[in-house]
Amino acid sequence: MKARLTSRAIAARILAAVYNGESLVRALPKGLEPLSLENRPLVQELVYGTLREWPRLEGIALQLLRKPPRAKDADVLCLILTGIHQLSGLNVPSHAAVGETVEAAKSLGKSWAAGLINGCLRNYQRQKGALEDQLTESQSNALPDWLWQAICKQWPDQASEIAGASREHPPMTLRVNLQRGSRADYVSTLQNADIPVAINPHIATAITLQTPRPVSSIPGFLEGWSSVQDASAQLAAQFLQPNNDESIFDACAAPGGKTCHVLECAPKAKVLAADISDQRLESLQENSTRLNLPLDVKVVDATQASVTLGPRQFDAILADVPCSATGVIRRNPDIKITRKAADIATFHQQQRDILEGLWPLVKPGGRLLYVTCSLLEAENDNVIEAAQSQLPQCEVMPLAGGTLRFNTRFGLQTLPTLNNGDGLYFSLLKKVVTPTCA
Missing domain, CATH: 3.40.50.150 (Vaccinia Virus protein VP39)
Incomplete structure (x- = not known):
């Protein structure tokens, strides 16, 4: 009987599809389709978080591996990267990060990789500082080398902040439709609904939600009072x-x-x-x-x-x-x-x-x-x-x-x-x- 795919296994499959050239905008919906709504957030966090840190995570993983996995085993590499991400960037207990990631290999039908993944993640826990010290400057900043070099050349004083922003969750900003009412009135509507916001002092239509949320739960959104749009x-x-x-x-x-x-x-x-x-x-x-x-x-x-x-x-x-x-x-x-x-x-x-x-x-x-x-x-x-x-x-x-x-x-x-x-x-x-x- 075929094992049911775990959330971490599904995340690894989505990441492997991207690694092999498919865009995230296509791979993610296809991968999430069989999952219930309550099981999707973990997969999305693992996928987005691993991709935002990919150059750093890959730089660490390649130090832990004797040789990179074959192309057909890209999901194994992706499991290792998601495991390191859980250990270094998420509030996941280490025993769960390691154990569940090893189990994900088995649910993918790759039991042979369980020991490899376990060994890599355990070694990362023991050697974290030394492994991080061996990363290149671009890997430490979680950017591909060609892009890090280009940004440093064009924006030398802002390069670190640009790299840092690329590793973070993006803000959720709304554009207030001033044909429907003033920004001040709409901010009051949101605050009355216990939705805290920050007012953009430089753009008259922009407000940023303190915590992102589904648009269906934003007052007036479906009626056209606001739209999601970056500042x-x-x-x-x-x-x-x-x-x-x-x-x-x-x-x-x-x-x-x-x-x-x-x-x-x-x-x-x-x-x-x-x-x-x-x-x-x-x-x-x-x-x-x-x-x-x-x-x-x-x-x-x-x-x-x-x-x-x-x-x-x-x-x-x-x-x-x-x-x-x-x-x-x-x-x-x-x-x-x-x-x-x-x-x-x-x-x-x-x-x-x-x-x-x-x-x-x-x-x-x-x-x-x-x-x-x-x-x-x-x-x-x-x-x-x-x-x-x-x-x-x-x-x-x-x-x-x-x-x-x-x-x-x-x-x-x-x-x-x-x-x-x-x-x-x-x-x-x-x-x-x-x-x-x-």
């Missing part, structure tokens, strides 16, 4: 400055947080939201329906937008482009495994292609806000530098800096911090009106 992401609408009499195109709109915020700021604006597939647009349509925000939705490849949309032009375009997501690693910790240094050049070219595809759609005198959730210059200033030299009538406009915002050569960067927003880059481009001869 830094709420800057996009602020920088775009949409007006009610404008036509606006959100070219890479899914999942729709920024699109809906634009409409909350300018509810009479004519907004077209697009992305590359119907599947990606589903969540956007769900959000706009919940918030009762009218908008047009269309499948458009942003690199071909000027062809697809023909002669149509817009007063403002929002381009929240695909990127390495190095500024949101705490939300997408599989990046620590799946993202490679060579990917950055591919993203850079894709981003330039998107700007080239969108620029003809900007009206003379109009503007385009370029946004990434990357910390890397190659995807940020370097893309805008190329755009400024290649796109006709393109001028970079200044953006206001401030607390936790850093002005760069061509834009503005927010950095991920422990209790604040994610790492996003913004650059505002204006299409200059060409003077006509009298």
Whole structure:
């Protein structure tokens, strides 16, 4: 009779799928599907926690192993890593961390690995200090070496804090829908429901919950009083400055947080939201329906937008482009495994292609806000530098800096911090009106 998979075994399978190239956004729901709701939190904690610490945990494990497990035994390596994570980062009694992780190997049908896992975890307990001392600087900071080196080069004074933020649970921040009421009134509503919050002093719509919770338990959420959106992401609408009499195109709109915020700021604006597939647009349509925000939705490849949309032009375009997501690693910790240094050049070219595809759609005198959730210059200033030299009538406009915002050569960067927003880059481009001869 086949043994029933334990929570730790399921976590190891999900991690092994990510290790072998599957994205967490696909592997996690598939792995959690057979579990009851009450058994899911432990699996999610083990998966997310292990991924956030992966480079450090792997650096320790490889010291304990004579040789890395074969590819088909990636789940064994993942069990060892989850075991070390439980011993070093969770409040799990050591006997349970070791014993249950060993049992998980048996439930996976790999009883042969039980002794190996037990030996590794016991040796970690005995040699923890020495093992940690042998880690490289990037491993100690739980970042892949290529990314740690890039961050140290670009953000030398903030590198440790950036790395620290990537290892933490992300804050749960709400965007208050000011069309429904003031932030002060909504904060009072939450406090009356015994939900403590922190008010963001720099962003007028942002409040952060002291403890994350299901959205269904947040007063007014289902009625459209608020939405979940990171504080830094709420800057996009602020920088775009949409007006009610404008036509606006959100070219890479899914999942729709920024699109809906634009409409909350300018509810009479004519907004077209697009992305590359119907599947990606589903969540956007769900959000706009919940918030009762009218908008047009269309499948458009942003690199071909000027062809697809023909002669149509817009007063403002929002381009929240695909990127390495190095500024949101705490939300997408599989990046620590799946993202490679060579990917950055591919993203850079894709981003330039998107700007080239969108620029003809900007009206003379109009503007385009370029946004990434990357910390890397190659995807940020370097893309805008190329755009400024290649796109006709393109001028970079200044953006206001401030607390936790850093002005760069061509834009503005927010950095991920422990209790604040994610790492996003913004650059505002204006299409200059060409003077006509009298």
